[in-house]
Amino acid sequence: MAQTAPTAEFKLFVPGPVEIDEATRSIGARQPPYMRTEAFSRFTLDIFDGLKRLVGTSGEVVILTASGTAAMEAAVSSIFDAHDRVLVIDGGTFGRRFVNLCEVHGVPHEVIRLDPGKDLPMDLFAAKVHGGRFTGVLVNAHETSTGALYDIQAMGQVLRGSDTILVVDAISSLLADPYRMDDWGVDVTIFSSQKGLALPPGLSFVALSSRAAARARALPRRTLYLHLGDYLKDAERGQAPYTIAVGIMLQLGHRLAAVHAVGVDRIVADCAARAALFRAGLRGLPLEVLPERPSNALTALRLSRPGLAAPDLVRRLSDQFGIVVAPNAEPLRQRVFRVGHLGALTIEDVKKVLAALRTLLAGE
Amino acid sequence: MAQTAPTAEFKLFVPGPVEIDEATRSIGARQPPYMRTEAFSRFTLDIFDGLKRLVGTSGEVVILTASGTAAMEAAVSSIFDAHDRVLVIDGGTFGRRFVNLCEVHGVPHEVIRLDPGKDLPMDLFAAKVHGGRFTGVLVNAHETSTGALYDIQAMGQVLRGSDTILVVDAISSLLADPYRMDDWGVDVTIFSSQKGLALPPGLSFVALSSRAAARARALPRRTLYLHLGDYLKDAERGQAPYTIAVGIMLQLGHRLAAVHAVGVDRIVADCAARAALFRAGLRGLPLEVLPERPSNALTALRLSRPGLAAPDLVRRLSDQFGIVVAPNAEPLRQRVFRVGHLGALTIEDVKKVLAALRTLLAGE
Numbered sequence A, B: 001m002a003q004t005a006p007t008a009e010f011k012l013f014v015p016g017p018v019e020i021d022e023a024t025r026s027i028g029a030r031q032p033p034y035m036r037t038e039a040f041s042r043f044t045l046d047i048f049d050g051l052k053r054l055v056g057t058s059g060e061v062v063i064l065t066a067s068g069t070a071a072m073e074a075a076v077s078s079i080f081d082a083h084d085r086v087l088v089i090d091g092g093t094f095g096r097r098f099v100n101l102c103e104v105h106g107v108p109h110e111v112i113r114l115d116p117g118k119d120l121p122m123d124l125f126a127a128k129v130h131g132g133r134f135t136g137v138l139v140n141a142h143e144t145s146t147g148a149l150y151d152i153q154a155m156g157q158v159l160r161g162s163d164t165i166l167v168v169d170a171i172s173s174l175l176a177d178p179y180r181m182d183d184w185g186v187d188v189t190i191f192s193s194q195k196g197l198a199l200p201p202g203l204s205f206v207a208l209s210s211r212a213a214a215r216a217r218a219l220p221r222r223t224l225y226l227h228l229g230d231y232l233k234d235a236e237r238g239q240a241p242y243t244i245a246v247g248i249m250l251q252l253g254h255r256l257a258a259v260h261a262v263g264v265d266r267i268v269a270d271c272a273a274r275a276a277l278f279r280a281g282l283r284g285l286p287l288e289v290l291p292e293r294p295s296n297a298l299t300a301l302r303l304s305r306p307g308l309a310a311p312d313l314v315r316r317l318s319d320q321f322g323i324v325v326a327p328n329a330e331p332l333r334q335r336v337f338r339v340g341h342l343g344a345l346t347i348e349d350v351k352k353v354l355a356a357l358r359t360l361l362a363g364e
Helices: A022-027 A038-055 A068-079 A093-104 A122-132 A152-159 A210-218 A228-235 A246-262 A264-280 A310-321 A347-361 B022-027 B038-055 B068-079 B093-104 B122-132 B152-159 B210-218 B228-235 B246-262 B264-280 B310-321 B347-361
Strands: A011-013 A060-065 A086-090 A109-113 A136-140 A165-169 A188-192 A203-208 A287-289 A298-303 A323-327 A336-340 B011-013 B060-065 B086-090 B109-113 B136-140 B165-169 B188-192 B203-208 B287-289 B298-303 B323-327 B336-340
Touching: A011 A336, A011 A347, A022 A246, A038 A060, A038 A188, A038 A203, A038 A246, A060 A068, A060 A228, A068 A093, A068 A165, A068 A188, A068 A203, A068 A210, A068 A228, A086 A093, A086 A122, A093 A109, A093 A136, A109 A122, A122 A152, A136 A152, A152 A165, A165 A210, A203 A210, A203 A228, A203 A246, A210 A228, A246 A264, A246 B246, A264 A298, A264 A347, A310 A323, A310 A336, A310 A347, A323 A347, B011 B336, B011 B347, B022 B246, B038 B060, B038 B188, B038 B203, B038 B246, B060 B068, B060 B228, B068 B093, B068 B165, B068 B188, B068 B203, B068 B210, B068 B228, B086 B093, B086 B122, B093 B109, B093 B136, B109 B122, B122 B152, B136 B152, B152 B165, B165 B210, B203 B210, B203 B228, B203 B246, B210 B228, B246 B264, B264 B298, B264 B347, B310 B323, B310 B336, B310 B347, B323 B347
Parallel strands: A011 A323, A086 A109, A086 A136, A136 A165, A165 A188, B011 B323, B086 B109, B086 B136, B136 B165, B165 B188
Antiparallel strands: A060 A203, A188 A203, A287 A298, A298 A336, A323 A336, B060 B203, B188 B203, B287 B298, B298 B336, B323 B336
16 A cells, blocks of 8 residues: 655646645544534534625525536536426537536537637527527536636626526636626536635535526436435535535635635635736747636646647646646647646745746747 | 534544544645646555455445445446346335435336344345346445344355345445455445545445446446446546545545554454443443344444433433434434444443443433
């Protein structure tokens, strides 16, 4: 058995897990309590309030012990079935994940396919919606594989007044970009512990408007573990149907208090400042920002001159500087990599990444 | 927001989460690393080896970021479908969970229903198996709701030489009771982080024999998040298809090294000693051990005289002594409660529970 884990002397600039502040980390060393108690139910009800303030909803929220993909699957399989017809925005890995979920669960769907980094043309979206009789729209606020941020507020305006359920994967956007669930007319918001919340991975969340929750309560179970109807029922008394990741819940309680103490807008502004500083510092380097409309969560960069391949650059940043950035999967693997701005990072950290890139790309 | 969580001054005698030793807890305060690296893949491959030694298999193992129920669902939905016919042993809450999973996923099934705490008569099981043409058997090694331990070794002998896939939920039994996956002819073993492994909840595991893995690889996806075929594929290179609970993985690496350093048999023997001491100390108290064949993991106790109800006793143990034991759900709620022996507990801890029970039940 490995006695040691690969943790030391690295700083994370990836879309998750991200750097965690010391106070939050230290809570990870606590003994998790038993969760089937009134005290833990009260603690959980407080957490629900904090989560709802985070996304800006007066609706309901449930907590899954699982990754963000599970929360996406819970939303799709608990809210839609073969009688529905949904429109999916597919601009990369996570848009395709929504498509795959529709396929696996037999939800009829149409896809708007976007090239990597391209924005969603709102006239195209409006034309599709008005001609399509869709009961749902599935979109990633931030397509994490390309750094593209879609205009959820504008999409909500297009759908306003309709019966169409707007489902938004805000996993890698929340606390990096502005987000207003109720104000923008979003019905379902999916998010996770290890992105803007800067907690360890293991918890994911689904916030639901009253009409989305009504659908989830009415549909029969497609799965046991991902059936939101059961979670909504138990959430009323501050519980979850299955054993929750109690340790991360303790960290979540602390973190929500800390976030709301400074304010969500301030957290977003700080992340935006790191992203802006980083992008301004790229001038003169053979790197192009990939997306037309980038999220503050990360910057996806394309190497604009032949030479060093992206996987080599990613490895050298790690080996020589202890700077961990994210590689891309195919088809962008050779030319694209991503530098994250989420989590407990400072302006100094951003400058270090820029300096390292300058050094490594000096000869390019 | 709650600033504090319900953690202080309690000791856990529940089936999970359990008491975690200090060295393992302290690793929970570390910064989780990025998992899409070669270093983390190597770390994960070592963990797979440690997990396989734990259950005693030369087969394969996958890790889910989820509770034990999700691992049960992954096994049922990835290995069986409408062409199968499975036999389920239902002696309580977790046996019924297997029944529910068969219902939700359309797996034809027959049920052996056992009264709370009753052992499985092996002649009944053999008669069912030999007359039933079952392609699978689903059983909880330890039915956690009643404390009953079924004889998995004997069940394996009945099935030996057949094509029937034996699926064992060993979640609350592993590291409390002896377990030999390959020797006993078990095809699938389901277990979790927060029981005998004494880690925080958030990770669950499925170990598979080669024929069970072949089934999981061949069946089409019923879900995305719980499809074992995808996990088996990514496990070959030490990865998981979706973001894993990296923080708990670090603790798991440490814990597996510690368990194998002293030996699985020693951990089991220590838990057995705590269970035996506790049960011997019950003499003279108005409490009866519920199951005919109890697991070492916990003791389910029935109040044998009218008077104090079980929920009141559970609350007084917590309020007056900081001793957290587990209540039961209906229909056993009023008369039954459970005292756990899993985790970082000592003989002194066991004596404290006995002394507290003596005090509270003195007037009964």
